[in-house]
Amino acid sequence: MLVVAALGGNALLRRGEALTAEAQRANVMRAADALARIVRAGHDLVVTHGNGPQIGLLAMQSDDWPLDILGAETDGMIGYLIERELENALDHDRPVATLLTQILVDPADPAFARPTKFVGPTWSEAEARARACPKGWTIAKDGTGWRRVVPSPRPVDIPDLRAVRLLLDHGAVVICGGGGGIPVARTPDGRLHGVEAVVDKDRSSALLAQRLEAQVLLLLTDVPCVMQGFGTPQAIGIPHLTPEEAEAMDLPDGSMGPKVQAAAAFARITGGVGVIGRLDDAADMLDGIAGTRIAAEPGA
Numbered sequence: 001m002l003v004v005a006a007l008g009g010n011a012l013l014r015r016g017e018a019l020t021a022e023a024q025r026a027n028v029m030r031a032a033d034a035l036a037r038i039v040r041a042g043h044d045l046v047v048t049h050g051n052g053p054q055i056g057l058l059a060m061q062s063d064d065w066p067l068d069i070l071g072a073e074t075d076g077m078i079g080y081l082i083e084r085e086l087e088n089a090l091d092h093d094r095p096v097a098t099l100l101t102q103i104l105v106d107p108a109d110p111a112f113a114r115p116t117k118f119v120g121p122t123w124s125e126a127e128a129r130a131r132a133c134p135k136g137w138t139i140a141k142d143g144t145g146w147r148r149v150v151p152s153p154r155p156v157d158i159p160d161l162r163a164v165r166l167l168l169d170h171g172a173v174v175i176c177g178g179g180g181g182i183p184v185a186r187t188p189d190g191r192l193h194g195v196e197a198v199v200d201k202d203r204s205s206a207l208l209a210q211r212l213e214a215q216v217l218l219l220l221t222d223v224p225c226v227m228q229g230f231g232t233p234q235a236i237g238i239p240h241l242t243p244e245e246a247e248a249m250d251l252p253d254g255s256m257g258p259k260v261q262a263a264a265a266f267a268r269i270t271g272g273v274g275v276i277g278r279l280d281d282a283a284d285m286l287d288g289i290a291g292t293r294i295a296a297e298p299g300a
Contacts, residue, residue: 001216002168003038004209005282006201007031007049008221008259012078019053019121028081029089030279034220036089037283039173046164046212047086048205049078051179055198056120056148060131067150068182068194075100075178082175095172101160102192103181103199109153117152117198118142151197155181155204159192161211168212180204206262210270216286217266219259220279226260226292241294243268263294271296 012027013019039045051074058070079098087096115138122145123131132139132148140149158164158181167174180199184192202219209217223230225237226249241249246264251257256276263274277291284290 001042002044002046002212002214003216003218003286004046004048004205004212004214005035005038005218005220006205007047007082007279008201008219012049013053019057024078025081025085028078029085031220032082032085032089034279034282035086035173038286039090039094041283041286043286044168045173046168046208046214047082047173047175048177048201048208049082049175049179050201051075051078052117052119052198053121054078055179056118059148060120066194067196067198068184071179071182071198072100075182079175079178086173086175090173095170097167097172097174098178099160099163099167099174099176101158101164101176101178101181102184103155103177103204104157104159104192105153105183105185105195105197105199106156107185107195109151111153112151112197115149115151116140117150117200118147119150119198120148122147152180152200153183153195153197155199155207158204158208158211159184161208164208164212177201177204177208200258200262202258202262203265206266206274209266209272213270215272217263217272217274218282218285218291219263219274219276220282220285221259221276222278223256224278224281224290226256226276230256238292241292242296243294246294260294267294267296 054074083096083098125146128139128146137148180201183195183197227235229235243264266274274294275285275291277285281290
């Protein structure tokens with residue numbers, strides 16, 4: 001069975017944790033152990049990952065570089081860490097390859113006029129505004145803090161899909177679509193050029209899983225499942241949703257919303273199963289005993 005596993009930013013960098021090389025390495029080792037259990041169970045695996053904190057930090061340090069190039073930098077860095085630790089977790093019995101992946105977007109997408117994708121660290125409102133003004137950034141509230149937001153257009157196509165298939169056909173575990181993929185647009189003569197945006201990793205992962213005809217899409221984060229009344233004493237986990245029920249939920253754009261929408265779209269279009277849950281529960285999610293499963297039938 002082919003599984004696409006999307007590592008959320010909060011799975012690779014825990015909430016409130018410092019963005020350091022050592023912290024990322026420790027979290028990637030934990031992720032690699034969880035992913036290795038999927039491979040050892042006999043499944044083919046494609047891994048995607050977020051890059052919101054990392055690309056935001058690079059943008060603070062590199063005023064002159066556009067987001068597509070900064071995204072490629074983070075994809076190489078995070079991909080290397082995942083590749084190395086996954087090879088170690090698999091005892092080097094399976095080839096693991098990282099692929100910088102371009103994602104086609106539409107320059108006319110209305111998302112360019114309404115930035116919603118959080119990147120970079122969290123600040124107080126005063127500090128966020130002080131940093132944003134000289135750079136022309138847009139900021140928004142994220143939980144109790146404030147962060148930069150950038151456009152997040154919908155993924156339209158995956159120009160590098162043939163390369164992903166080639167690696168899978170040769171038995172590799174593939175790490176691709178990092179940070180939602182490197183956003184590009186196509187000119188009338190067919191040439192690709194970079195775009196100033198960050199594509200949502202969950203939406204591009206769902207498109208990738210659909211195009212690869214994967215059977216399962218795992219969206220891995222730091223919460224055990226989708227919850228009714230999340231953050232309140234009355235919070236209740238939801239074990240199963242149909243695609244229609246999931247798409248009708250009103251959830252925040254900056255957190256669980258894109259995950260639920262992506263899993264629902266994948267399940268509705270392909271008939272496969274989308275599962276949302278905690279990274280450490282990845283193998284149990286695949287077995288149907290953890291997370292929130294989004295599928296047409298409860299037993300799917």
